[in-house]
Amino acid sequence: MIFTTWVFAAFAVLTIGLYWGVVPQRLRAPYLVVVGAIFYAYAIPIYLALIVALSAITYVASYAMLRVPRPGRRPYLLLGVAALLATLGYFKYAHFIAAIVAQVARRDVLPLPHVVVPLAISFFTFEFVHVLVDAYAGKIERLRPMDFAAFALFFPTLVAGPIKRFESFAPQLHPIAVPDGRTVALDLYRIALGVAKKTIVADSMNAFTGPILRPGSPYGHIDYLVAMLCYAAKIYFDFSGYSDIAIGVAGLFGIRIPENFDRPYRARNISVFWRRWHMSLSSWVRDYVFVPLGGSRGSALVTAINLIAAMAIVGLWHGAAWTFVIWGVWHGVGLVVHRTWRENVVPHVAALRTESPLVRGLSTATTFAFVTSGWVFFAASSLANASLVFRGLLF
Amino acid sequence: MTVLRPLAFALAVLVSLLAIADVVFAATFPSAPRLSENFSSAFVRLELARLRAQPPETIVLGDSVLWGYDVSARESVPALLERRGIRAANFAYQGGSPVNTYATLRAILASGVRPASVVFNVNQKTFNAADSAYSVVHPSMWELARPLFSSGDARLVTTPDDAQTLDARLDRTIARYWQLYAMRADLREALFGDVDAGHALDALLEGVTGAGARRRAAHRPKPSDFEGTYDLTPLDDSNVSAHFLKRTIALLAAERIPAIAILTPTNHTLLHAYVDGPEYAANLAYVRRSLARGGIVVIDADRAFGPDDFFDNDHLTAAASARLATRVARELARR
Amino acid sequence: MEETDHPAVPGSRDVAAVLRTDPLAALLGARLAHPVVLGCVLFALVVAAIVLGPSSESRFIYTDF
Numbered sequence: 205m206i207f208t209t210w211v212f213a214a215f216a217v218l219t220i221g222l223y224w225g226v227v228p229q230r231l232r233a234p235y236l237v238v239v240g241a242i243f244y245a246y247a248i249p250i251y252l253a254l255i256v257a258l259s260a261i262t263y264v265a266s267y268a269m270l271r272v273p274r275p276g277r278r279p280y281l282l283l284g285v286a287a288l289l290a291t292l293g294y295f296k297y298a299h300f301i302a303a304i305v306a307q308v309a310r311r312d313v314l315p316l317p318h319v320v321v322p323l324a325i326s327f328f329t330f331e332f333v334h335v336l337v338d339a340y341a342g343k344i345e346r347l348r349p350m351d352f353a354a355f356a357l358f359f360p361t362l363v364a365g366p367i368k369r370f371e372s373f374a375p376q377l378h379p380i381a382v383p384d385g386r387t388v389a390l391d392l393y394r395i396a397l398g399v400a401k402k403t404i405v406a407d408s409m410n411a412f413t414g415p416i417l418r419p420g421s422p423y424g425h426i427d428y429l430v431a432m433l434c435y436a437a438k439i440y441f442d443f444s445g446y447s448d449i450a451i452g453v454a455g456l457f458g459i460r461i462p463e464n465f466d467r468p469y470r471a472r473n474i475s476v477f478w479r480r481w482h483m484s485l486s487s488w489v490r491d492y493v494f495v496p497l498g499g500s501r502g503s504a505l506v507t508a509i510n511l512i513a514a515m516a517i518v519g520l521w522h523g524a525a526w527t528f529v530i531w532g533v534w535h536g537v538g539l540v541v542h543r544t545w546r547e548n549v550v551p552h553v554a555a556l557r558t559e560s561p562l563v564r565g566l567s568t569a570t571t572f573a574f575v576t577s578g579w580v581f582f583a584a585s586s587l588a589n590a591s592l593v594f595r596g597l598l599f
Numbered sequence: 600m601t602v603l604r605p606l607a608f609a610l611a612v613l614v615s616l617l618a619i620a621d622v623v624f625a626a627t628f629p630s631a632p633r634l635s636e637n638f639s640s641a642f643v644r645l646e647l648a649r650l651r652a653q654p655p656e657t658i659v660l661g662d663s664v665l666w667g668y669d670v671s672a673r674e675s676v677p678a679l680l681e682r683r684g685i686r687a688a689n690f691a692y693q694g695g696s697p698v699n700t701y702a703t704l705r706a707i708l709a710s711g712v713r714p715a716s717v718v719f720n721v722n723q724k725t726f727n728a729a730d731s732a733y734s735v736v737h738p739s740m741w742e743l744a745r746p747l748f749s750s751g752d753a754r755l756v757t758t759p760d761d762a763q764t765l766d767a768r769l770d771r772t773i774a775r776y777w778q779l780y781a782m783r784a785d786l787r788e789a790l791f792g793d794v795d796a797g798h799a800l801d802a803l804l805e806g807v808t809g810a811g812a813r814r815r816a817a818h819r820p821k822p823s824d825f826e827g828t829y830d831l832t833p834l835d836d837s838n839v840s841a842h843f844l845k846r847t848i849a850l851l852a853a854e855r856i857p858a859i860a861i862l863t864p865t866n867h868t869l870l871h872a873y874v875d876g877p878e879y880a881a882n883l884a885y886v887r888r889s890l891a892r893g894g895i896v897v898i899d900a901d902r903a904f905g906p907d908d909f910f911d912n913d914h915l916t917a918a919a920s921a922r923l924a925t926r927v928a929r930e931l932a933r934r
Numbered sequence: 935m936e937e938t939d940h941p942a943v944p945g946s947r948d949v950a951a952v953l954r955t956d957p958l959a960a961l962l963g964a965r966l967a968h969p970v971v972l973g974c975v976l977f978a979l980v981v982a983a984i985v986l987g988p989s990s991e992s993r994f995i996y997t998d999f
Contacts, residue, residue: 210769224602385605389967392609393959396979407988408797412804422813430804456606467955605969612973613980620981637989783984794989 205246207363207449208402215243219359220456224382233354233377236457240357244323251322254291259356261287262332266339267347274342281340285333292329295321300524326521327365328356330488335370337492344370351377360454366447366464366484373459380458391455398448401441409438416583419592428597435583436576440469443482462487469575472567473546474538477575485521489514500543507543512536522582527590531581538574621778628782628789632672633689635788640742641774641781646688647710654712655688657931660703661720662695662732664863667920669910674917679924680718685931688714692740696725696732697843698756702744704850709747716934717856718927719847721886722863722913723879723901726840727830734839738762742771752846755839820911825870828912831878834885844886848893858895859930862886863913864923868906896930 205212219239227235245252265284269277293301302314335352338344351374361368383391415423415431423431447464454461462484471477478486494514500507512533519532550556556563577594584590630649631642659665659677666689667675677689690703700719707714724730734757736744745753761767774781784794791799805811834841851858862883867874883901890897900923908919915923958975965971 209766210773211766214769220606221603382602386964386967388602388605389609389969389972390959392606392972393966393975396976397956397958400979400983403983403987408795408800408986410988411795411797411801422810422817424808424810424813426808427810430808456602458602605967605972608969609972609976612970613976616973616977617980620977779981779984783987784989786985787987787989790985796986797988 205243205363207446208399211246215239216453216456220453223457229379232380233350236354236359237350237357240354240359240362243359244357244362247323248320254322254325255328255356258288258291258328258332259353262335262356263347263349263352266335266344266352269336269339270344270347274340277340281336284336288329288332288336292325295319295325297520297524324362324364327367328362330367330485330492330521331356331370334367334488334492338370346374348374358454358459360450360457360459361461364443364446364450365482366450366462367488368461368484372462376459383455383458387455391452394448394452394455398445398450398452401445401448406438406442406445409434409441413438413583415596416580416593417585419589419596423596425597428593432576432580432593432597435579436469436572439579439582440465469572470568471571472564473571474535474542474574475546477571478535478539485518489518493517504544504547508540511539511543515539526587527581527584530587530590531578534578534581538578617777617779624782624786625778628786631785631789632678633666633675634692635785636693636794637784638692638737638739638788639774639782639785640739641778642785643706643739643743644710645782647707647712650688650712651710655714656686657716657718658688658704658707658712658714659691659718660695660700661691661861662699662722662725662863663691663693664722664913664915665689665691665718665720665861666693666695668693668914670915670917670920674920676920676924676927679921680928680931683924683928685928687718691720692737694732694735694737695722696730696735697721697840697847698734699732699736699740701843701847701850702736702740702748704847705747706740706743708850708854709743713854714856716931717851717858718861718931719858720861720863721844721890723865723874723882723886724828724913726834726838726882727828728839729827729830735759752843755842820869822869822872825873825912829870829873829879831873831876831882833878834882841885841889845889845893848889848895851895852893857934859898859927860890860895861898861923861927862901864900864904864908864915864919865902866904866906866909866912867902869909870912896934898926898930900926 205215223232223235241252241256244255262284265280269280272280299318305314306312335344335347335355339347347370352370354377355368355370355373358368358373412434413431415427416435417431419428444465451461451463464482464484466480466483468477468481471480494510497510497513498506499510502510513536515532515536516529517532518535519528519530522528522531580593581587581590584593625645628642628645630646634643657680659680665676667678672678675689677687677691680687690707692699692703704717725732727733734755736756738759741756741758748756779786787793787795790796793799793802802811805814836842836845865874873879883899887897887899904915904919904922908916908922910916959966962971962975966975
């Protein structure tokens, strides 16, 4: 269900009404599981079986790991993660991989499957991997099946996050706190604001983003510039609006979920940007990709490789296409450049260490320009189109 | 339970305010010189209610040619008729076709509005099954006209696949009770002169940067743009557009409403390769015969305009629209 | 600018923090919790969304997730 539809509005009103008005406290967690299942099945019913199966595998493996001392947990972790990534790989990346193989081998080696991507598979895969890894690391003390089921099928975050953490979610079910008047008001306001952001700003931007999506004549320099700025606005207001609705609806169920955005375009540098943009994803990638790869503990070169690799994965996670990978690498390189700048240039230039408005302004503008340019790759349907946009903008 | 009370109270305030706004909105919403691209059935009902109080002399039906594509509302044929002292209501709309003309006429008559005459255009391109409006009625007009169609006729109409989804049905139900929401497309047209604020702003920006002019220059119509637009298969009753043209003729005769049918001006210079053969002439003659048999006055404007009078294959410039309006006015005066 | 996390949910912002950072919520503060005020704010947002919204269907940007 798309959030800005009547069906969703009716569904949310109905489920929230029943939740507080009819369902007794002890049945609220199972109720969340049931409505989540209905929500998921509304899209493509058969795929409900998929998410249930993957939840079951994750749960069983995680539960087993809690029962077994750490040295013996590895097989469960590996099997669980392999099952999840294999499923994600098949549904989302099989066509992409087959196309690459065909290009390399210069003939059709593997059949090019055309599968319908299950709703939110990228999101729930990451949530399940997080549970497996945290169970392995001993960070999860208790894994009640109903808690996990509610976590897996929590419908406000089911479509596109924010990516939740089990350790924060589960305790909120015991008991489910009844929000006070102020919180209810804020959640309602949040939902309305999210809808307004999406419809007033994000969707209106569609009128301007033609040049970035379908570059070519007769667009001129200004057209491309306007399109890039509007796309940057669109993607922020669309996703943050969506997140507002998700957070607001979750709040009306008495559950607080992580924030996703914190005025990201005001970031002074690319590192700060990634601490403010899609925060639930960037923290996930930090904890489950960047740090396990070694993080910034090694040499500058190793750190650089880890950063670029992690961001390439972020890019690939967004879509099965080279443009997304390039977008990720773009940001990875940006992070490396910033890190190098911060460690090798700033300490030697006093002017850069001041808090002057000029330095702040330039830093923010540079970061914004960098991020906005990155969106060209994100939006483009092909690398050729991306280069057309840049050429159209500059030459 | 304690959570529901503030929630319910706030929502009740919201709904009350929306209800009050609706009453004010419906009472003060201005009439429009012509239908917007995404006009709503609620708007049509509102306009028809106003016309019941003061019936027009003539109702203009048809497609974008009579609606006034690429010319301002003031320069469209119905507006020019008004300037010549004929009270004309413009119910033509973009994407019009014989099935749309028939649906609109039925809806207008069913609402109790009886014009003294009807003017409509018949465009040869709409007899092509590949044309987007061949068997598709504008969704808002279909809402009004569907109950009036016989089941046989309704079967000929193509409805979009997603018209029956739960969301679409909820949308229609809510639109029935919430005027402001139902008429949002018309409201945006009235406020911004465009389909929405974003497009209006974009048009403004295009004007400022010159991209609009560049785009128009780059897209000067070429003959190859219209390959396949005109179907030259001989027309007969199995053609959906021909079928509904005959329905329109019969309806006008049954209601005894004098009518003028315009055979749409066609840019024979641009379309020379497609429309200068005997098949096209035969189909044109078929339409002319059907209309004449129904007692409808025919203005054959098919070859009446030269290449400089067109923006593309059939849309007239302001000057050409004026000449067509003069001709229509003359015919109306004769009756 | 440091926001205080909800104690149970790292990354979430509690009501006070949201009220500090969201311009409209900060303006209205505790008054936002009053049902009539809230109803009016929601009304303004809904009407704004209808008037300024797009003609084409709203589509969430990530559709193959």
